Amino acid sequence: MSRLEAEDLYKVFGRRPDEAVEKLRRGADREELRADGTTAAVIDASFTVEPGQIFVVMGLSGSGKSTLLRMLNGLLEPTAGHVRFDGEDLTQLSPRELREVRSKKISMVFQHFALFPHRSVLENAAYGLEVQGVPRAEREKRAHEALELAGLKGWEKSFPDELSGGMQQRVGLARALATDADLLLMDESFSALDPLIRRDMQDQLLELQKTLKKTIVFITHDLNEAMRLGDRIAVMRDGRIVQIGTAEDILVTPANDYVASFTQDVDRARVLTAGAIMSEPEQGYDPSDAPATVTAGTPIIDLFTPCSTSGVAVAVTGEDGELAGVVTRARLLAVLGETITAQDSAPDAENDGAAPGLVKQDAVPAQRGEEDGPVEKVNADA
Numbered sequence: 001m002s003r004l005e006a007e008d009l010y011k012v013f014g015r016r017p018d019e020a021v022e023k024l025r026r027g028a029d030r031e032e033l034r035a036d037g038t039t040a041a042v043i044d045a046s047f048t049v050e051p052g053q054i055f056v057v058m059g060l061s062g063s064g065k066s067t068l069l070r071m072l073n074g075l076l077e078p079t080a081g082h083v084r085f086d087g088e089d090l091t092q093l094s095p096r097e098l099r100e101v102r103s104k105k106i107s108m109v110f111q112h113f114a115l116f117p118h119r120s121v122l123e124n125a126a127y128g129l130e131v132q133g134v135p136r137a138e139r140e141k142r143a144h145e146a147l148e149l150a151g152l153k154g155w156e157k158s159f160p161d162e163l164s165g166g167m168q169q170r171v172g173l174a175r176a177l178a179t180d181a182d183l184l185l186m187d188e189s190f191s192a193l194d195p196l197i198r199r200d201m202q203d204q205l206l207e208l209q210k211t212l213k214k215t216i217v218f219i220t221h222d223l224n225e226a227m228r229l230g231d232r233i234a235v236m237r238d239g240r241i242v243q244i245g246t247a248e249d250i251l252v253t254p255a256n257d258y259v260a261s262f263t264q265d266v267d268r269a270r271v272l273t274a275g276a277i278m279s280e281p282e283q284g285y286d287p288s289d290a291p292a293t294v295t296a297g298t299p300i301i302d303l304f305t306p307c308s309t310s311g312v313a314v315a316v317t318g319e320d321g322e323l324a325g326v327v328t329r330a331r332l333l334a335v336l337g338e339t340i341t342a343q344d345s346a347p348d349a350e351n352d353g354a355a356p357g358l359v360k361q362d363a364v365p366a367q368r369g370e371e372d373g374p375v376e377k378v379n380a381d382a
């Protein structure tokens with residue numbers, strides 16, 4: 001069972017929200033409703049989050065992220081649709097039951113992990129558990145563990161002003177993750193931090209998550225952050241989720257030009273893996289000639305050196321240790337500079353090992369075979 005499930009969620013602010021939902025179901029967009037003085041904050045959002053996953057919701061300011069998050073913990077009632085937490089429909093709970101779920105099972109983490117200046121680091125880290133009524137010995141034990149995971153062992157008795165800004169943020173993160181709640185909702189939690197501390201926090205979150213295995217919904221307007229953190233990413237635009245997928249899905253097969261335009265600035269070399277860009281080996285390819293053999297999960301940044309020292313493609317092995325594909329130097333260079341279209345991303349048996357047909361999003365895709373002048377859209381039967 002999914003830990004969290006959103007099904008056809010809508011949130012409309014303003015007059016006659018139910019009528020607005022009907023219009024939206026018939027295909028109206030935000031702009032049309034705005035003319036009636038209503039705001040469609042979230043339109044037809046559906047997704048599932050599995051236990052232990054980090055699910056990232058990414059979108060520009062105003063795209064509906066915070067509204068979506070508030071519906072997930074029952075702070076906002078959906079205009080239509082359902083939210084299920086461990087199979088239980090939050091929209092069906094009484095206010096009392098909802099408060100119970102919210103205080104015990106779901107934790108909302110906002111920006112700024114403000115610490116209490118007159119409490120020790122340990123007491124600060126244990127604060128979330130204290131609020132939940134966990135006995136002292138137990139909460140201190142867990143706070144100790146969380147602090148150790150956050151790289152703060154030895155600082156337990158110190159006070160916040162004895163720590164650097166970055167370390168204070170980590171205490172706050174340890175506090176947030178040390179709670180009993182297994183669902184954490186994080187709304188732009190790192191957005192106000194300067195870039196170095198922010199990166200450190202992202203690393204800490206991933207590190208803590210390895211042990212704590214919370215289910216996390218993380219909101220950000222930064223695609224690089226989304227790709228670093230997200231097991232899966234939902235991209236929102238004007239209230240709608242326009243794509244859900246892994247970082248690689250979004251980079252390699254963006255759902256539309258809007259998503260593709262976001263991916264221009266992403267550090268592909270760290271996000272894409274050998275397995276995502278590999279192609280079939282040429283006839284007669286001998287892995288023992290390869291300058292390197294890597295697993296499918298290797299980030300392509302690690303392929304530059306071997307690819308630059310040899311004309312032979314790097315060998316990529318699958319989970320069984322057998323040869324699964326190759327990465328050529330031409331392919332490596334091409335994926336760094338270009339956005340690959342869907343039909344080109346799949347390994348191609350006829351590929352001769354040269355750069356496959358990569359096309360820019362704004363270029364006219366070249367159809368193999370029939371060339372009847374420019375085509376708007378690639379369509380096999382057109």
Ligand SMILES: Nc1ncnc2c1ncn2[C@@H]1O[C@H](COP(=O)(O)OP(=O)(O)O)[C@@H](O)[C@H]1O
Binds near residue numbers: 014
């Ligand atoms: N309580 C509210 N009343 C009216 N409009 C709202 C309310 N909350 C959010 N909105 C509107 O809904 C849209 C989505 O807002 P929000 O969910 O905060 O987006 P994000 O978090 O992505 O910046 C915006 O147009 C915002 O102005």
Ligand SMILES: [Mg+2]
Binds near residue numbers: 065066067
């Ligand atoms: Mg917001």
